[in-house]
Amino acid sequence: MGFSDFVQLVVAGLSSGSIYALVGLGLVLANKGTGILNFAQGELVALGAYIALFYSIVVGLPYWQVFILTLLTTAIIGGIMERALLRPLLGAPHFTVVVATLAIGLIIKNALRISWQEAVSTFSSPLDHLMLQIGGININPQYAWITGCSLAIMGMLALFFRKNLVGKAMQAVAQNTSAAQLMGIRVSRIFTLTLAVSTALAALAGILMTPVVGVSAEMSNVILKGFVAAILGGFNSLFGCLIGGLILGLLEIFGGVYFGGLFKDITAFVLLMFILLVRPHGIFGTAEARRV
Amino acid sequence: MSEQASWKFTPTHFALGVLLILAIAAPLAFGSYHHYLASLCLINIIIAIGLNLLTGNAGQISICHSSFMAIGAYGTTYLVSKVGLSFWVALPMGGIIAAMFGLALGFPALRLRGFYLAVVTLGFLEMSQLLITELPSITGGVRGMPASRPALFGYTLASDLSFYYVILAITLLAIWCAYSIINSPTGRAFDAIRNSESVAQTLAMPLSRVKLIAFMLAAFFAGIGGGLFASLVGFIDPLEFGLWTSVRYIIIIVVGGLGSIVGSVVGAVALTVLPELLRDFKEYNELVFGVLLLAFLILIPHGLVSVVPRIRQRLSGKTNSQPAISKHGAGV
Numbered sequence: 001m002g003f004s005d006f007v008q009l010v011v012a013g014l015s016s017g018s019i020y021a022l023v024g025l026g027l028v029l030a031n032k033g034t035g036i037l038n039f040a041q042g043e044l045v046a047l048g049a050y051i052a053l054f055y056s057i058v059v060g061l062p063y064w065q066v067f068i069l070t071l072l073t074t075a076i077i078g079g080i081m082e083r084a085l086l087r088p089l090l091g092a093p094h095f096t097v098v099v100a101t102l103a104i105g106l107i108i109k110n111a112l113r114i115s116w117q118e119a120v121s122t123f124s125s126p127l128d129h130l131m132l133q134i135g136g137i138n139i140n141p142q143y144a145w146i147t148g149c150s151l152a153i154m155g156m157l158a159l160f161f162r163k164n165l166v167g168k169a170m171q172a173v174a175q176n177t178s179a180a181q182l183m184g185i186r187v188s189r190i191f192t193l194t195l196a197v198s199t200a201l202a203a204l205a206g207i208l209m210t211p212v213v214g215v216s217a218e219m220s221n222v223i224l225k226g227f228v229a230a231i232l233g234g235f236n237s238l239f240g241c242l243i244g245g246l247i248l249g250l251l252e253i254f255g256g257v258y259f260g261g262l263f264k265d266i267t268a269f270v271l272l273m274f275i276l277l278v279r280p281h282g283i284f285g286t287a288e289a290r291r292v
Numbered sequence: 293m294s295e296q297a298s299w300k301f302t303p304t305h306f307a308l309g310v311l312l313i314l315a316i317a318a319p320l321a322f323g324s325y326h327h328y329l330a331s332l333c334l335i336n337i338i339i340a341i342g343l344n345l346l347t348g349n350a351g352q353i354s355i356c357h358s359s360f361m362a363i364g365a366y367g368t369t370y371l372v373s374k375v376g377l378s379f380w381v382a383l384p385m386g387g388i389i390a391a392m393f394g395l396a397l398g399f400p401a402l403r404l405r406g407f408y409l410a411v412v413t414l415g416f417l418e419m420s421q422l423l424i425t426e427l428p429s430i431t432g433g434v435r436g437m438p439a440s441r442p443a444l445f446g447y448t449l450a451s452d453l454s455f456y457y458v459i460l461a462i463t464l465l466a467i468w469c470a471y472s473i474i475n476s477p478t479g480r481a482f483d484a485i486r487n488s489e490s491v492a493q494t495l496a497m498p499l500s501r502v503k504l505i506a507f508m509l510a511a512f513f514a515g516i517g518g519g520l521f522a523s524l525v526g527f528i529d530p531l532e533f534g535l536w537t538s539v540r541y542i543i544i545i546v547v548g549g550l551g552s553i554v555g556s557v558v559g560a561v562a563l564t565v566l567p568e569l570l571r572d573f574k575e576y577n578e579l580v581f582g583v584l585l586l587a588f589l590i591l592i593p594h595g596l597v598s599v600v601p602r603i604r605q606r607l608s609g610k611t612n613s614q615p616a617i618s619k620h621g622a623g624v
Contacts, residue, residue, distance in 0.1 A: 037407040039414075088590055094406035095353050099546060100589050102355070102539055106582035114575055224418050227411045262426045269419040276412060277400055 001257075004137045009253050015143035015212075017249020018150035019205050023226025024233065024241045025154065026201040032174040032236060033194035036086055036097055040105035041202055042223030043112075048074050048203025049215045050112050056123035063125050070207055071200045078199025079192045086195065087188075109217050122214045146208045151242075153204060157197075158238055170194055228268045234281050244283070312464075319456055327452035329568060331524050334456075334463040335517050336560035340544045341470045341553060342513025347542070348551035349474060350506035351486025352401060355538045356413040357514055359420035362533035363390040364515025365522040366424065366431050369439040379442030379523065387515035394511025398504040417535060424530040436529030439522040459520055466513060470553050473509065482506060483551075536578060543585045549595030558596050 001009075023041060030038045038044075052070040055061050061069065085104055089097050125142070132141040160167040172180040173190045181187045206219060213219065228248050233240025248268060256264030275283075319327050343357045368386035371377045377385070397416055401409050424431045431437060441449050442458075449455040473479050481502045484492040493499050522528045540563065548559020567577050592599065 031407075037410070039410070085586070094410070095347065095351070096589055096593070098353055098355070098407070098410045099542055100586060102542070103582045103585040103589070106536070106539060106578055107586070110576070110579040110582065114579070221418070224411075224415055227414070231408075231411070262422070265422045265426070266419055269415040272412065272415045273400060276404060276408060 007137050008139065009257065010250065011139050011143045011147070013250035013253035014246055015146040015249070016252065017229075017246035018147045018242075019209055019222065019245070020225040020229040020248050021154070021242045021245025022150050022201050022205040022208075023222055024229030024245055025157075025238060026198040026205075027223075027226055028230045028233070028235055028238075028241050029194055029201070030198040033170060033198075034082075034086070034090060034191050036089060036101070037094075038086075038198070039098055039101040039223070040108060041198075041226060042220030043105040043108040043217075044074070044078070044199050044202035045206040045209070045222055046112060046215075046217055046219040047077070047108055048199075048206030049210050049219055050116055050206075051203065052207045052210065053116070053121070053123055053215050057118070063123075066123070067207060070203055074203035075196040075200040079196040081199065082192045082195035087191070090191075105220065109220060113217050121216060122210055125211045142211050146212075149208060150204070153201075154238060154242055161238070166190075166193070170197075224272075225268050228272045228275075231272060231275055232283055234283065240283065315460060316457075319453060324452045327456045328524070329564065331452065331456045331459045332521075333561050333564045334459045335520050335524065336541075336544065336564050337463055337557050338466045338520070339514050339517035340541055340548070340556040340560045341466055342510040342517070343541045344545045344548075344551065344553070344556045345470060345473065345482070345513070346506045346510035348545055348549075348555070349479065349482040349486065350503065351482075352503065352506060353406065353410045354413045354507075354510065355410060355535070355542070356397070356417040356420070357510065357541050358533040358535070358537035359417050360390045360394060360511040360514035361518035361521065361537070362420055362424060362528075362530070363393050363511075364518030365439075365528050365533070366437070366518075367515065368519030369437055369522045369528060370430060372440065372442075373438075380444075383442075383516060383519045386519040387512045390515025390518070391508040391512040394507040394509075395504055397511075398507035401507060402500045402503055414535075417538060421530055421534060424533070432529070434530060436527055438527050440526070441523055455524060459524070462516070462520065466516070467553060467557070470513075470556075474553065478502065478505060486551075539585075540581065543581055543588075545595075546585060546593075547588050547595055549597030552595070552597050555595050555597040562596070 023045060026044070027038060027041050030036055030041075048070055051073055052066050055066040055069055056063070081104070085100070089100055092100075125145075132139045132144055161171055162168075169180070169185045170190050170193065172183065172185060173187055173194075177187055180190075205222070206215075209219060209222070225245075225248060229245035230241050232244030232247060233242070248271060251271065252264050252267045255267050319330060322330075339357070339361055342360075343354065346352050346354055364386040367389040368379070368382045371382035371385055372379050375382075397413070400412055404412060425434050427433070428435070441455060443449065444454075444458065447454075449458060474482075481492070481497055484495070484497055485499060485502055489499060492502075518533075544559035544563050545556055546559075547562060548557070549555025563581075567574075570577060570580065573580075588595065
């Protein structure tokens with residue numbers, strides 16, 4: 001393998017890794033903020049891609065407007081979903097939460113399948129015909145855009161949590177809901193906002209993935225990769241989740257090159273098992289105190 | 293138990309007897325398609341009972357039940373068609389292979405609970421799907437694999453009616469096994485770890501062993517069901533055993549009633565027949581099921597089996613605040 005091949009693989013691995021990180025981050029945010037683990041996150045990725053497809057093909061908007069409008073729309077959908085469907089589940093047994101969110105995912109997936117039956121299953125992005133060359137090495141601009149955009153959004157999110165009052169309130173609620181409530185934070189609003197941000201993150205992953213894999217209901221399978229990224233990162237930190245996603249992306253790409261396609265596909269599961277058995281609190285997480 | 297000494301013929305026994313006679317006699321009045329549908333109901337009952345033992349009784353979340361079904365289906369079919377074993381040897385072996393995988397999956401489950409367990413079972417499901425498609429020499433890959441009907445006493449069970457009776461016998465055996473398990477010390481241990489793992493452990497209950505048994509039992513039932521399913525349908529492919537199939541069995545036990553054998557039976561029959569009634573709206577099927585599941589979770593969390601006692605209670609005017617099914621269902 002030449003140096004140029006190596007760089008191209010790294011770029012491809014980082015781009016898929018940052019998609020995983022985005023999905024995982026949505027899961028972590030919702031879980032930390034509200035205690036719900038959303039098994040419909042994968043379907044929300046597909047939902048974002050379909051909404052972008054709708055704006056792009058039916059409404060005919062340019063990419064940048066599609067991008068922003070889709071994020072706004074899905075954020076609103078996420079907020080409504082929290083109010084209507086997830087709120088009754090707060091504090092419910094884990095089984096109920098898992099099954100209910102699976103049901104929500106099932107409903108979204110089939111609603112998408114039924115409502116969009118046109119043959120078109122991708123939308124154009126301004127980067128389609130570009131070629132990026134750095135130091136004589138060809139780099140797919142899609143990959144660069146996926147990585148760059150995810151990193152930028154995550155950076156903004158980190159700033160939001162550190163500097164913005166609302167962001168700090170979200171962190172407070174995630175750390176201790178009742179204490180946050182006693183400090184005068186409107187917890188129920190924060191819940192809605194958290195789910196809105198989490199849904200928008202899923203949609204962002206969907207938009208970014210589209211030029212590479214096309215739009216389909218099967219996009220929802222990415223949820224498992226999101227879980228692995230989140231669990232690698234200890235299921236509690238933004239940074240851990242990012243690193244977890246990138247590690248998974250790189251392992252998949254290089255595993256696929258050296259050991260074949262099957263290895264690439266089962267990497268996620270093997271990694272998941274390994275981490276959960278050896279270090280259930282992830283690479284960056286801290287161990288749970290209670291281990292009966 | 294003191295009731296056993298003075299066994300009395302109660303209305304429940306009468307109802308069960310009528311049901312059994314109906315199950316044996318009624319198919320004679322119907323055609324082949326209905327025999328096929330009835331067999332499918334019975335197979336779904338077997339598989340749902342397994343999941344209900346694990347989830348409803350032992351309180352362990354699993355969304356990879358369809359994988360165990362796939363292992364049983366592929367295992368049985370492979371042993372029959374490639375190794376040349378008799379179906380009646382291959383079927384239990386398929387179940388045992390599935391149980392071994394259940395045991396293997398049970399080990400990480402010992403350290404994990406709740407959400408993490410759900411994630412691991414999801415991962416197991418994805419991996420089993422991948423392995424089926426990526427190992428075409430054993431499984432036929434995405435193109436699937438044909439399966440044949442077994443022979444009994446030199447007579448091939450080619451007609452749906454004859455196979456139905458065989459499946460009925462196996463289903464009755466499965467129900468009896470599950471009933472005995474639930475009423476055995478192991479079944480009570482399931483209830484204990486569902487209600488509180490810490491308490492069960494404090495009472496010196498072998499937590500890991502009980503959990504592993506639950507996983508193995510569930511996988512075994514699913515494996516047997518899968519083997520029968522392959523033989524009934526005559527063809528298996530990986531699409532048959534995806535996430536949707538797992539969710540369908542979860543819907544069955546939630547709609548029927550968690551932790552109850554009657555619930556598994558009612559749920560399996562209802563959710564096998566319902567799609568057939570809605571055949572004209574086939575593409576809406578999964579959507580309807582999703583809504584149904586959500587509605588049951590929120591409105592009738594104890595399932596259909598809790599409806600009749602609750603109505604009876606309402607009619608008799610007792611204002612007993614105790615839920616009708618207090619022994620099972622809660623705390624999952």
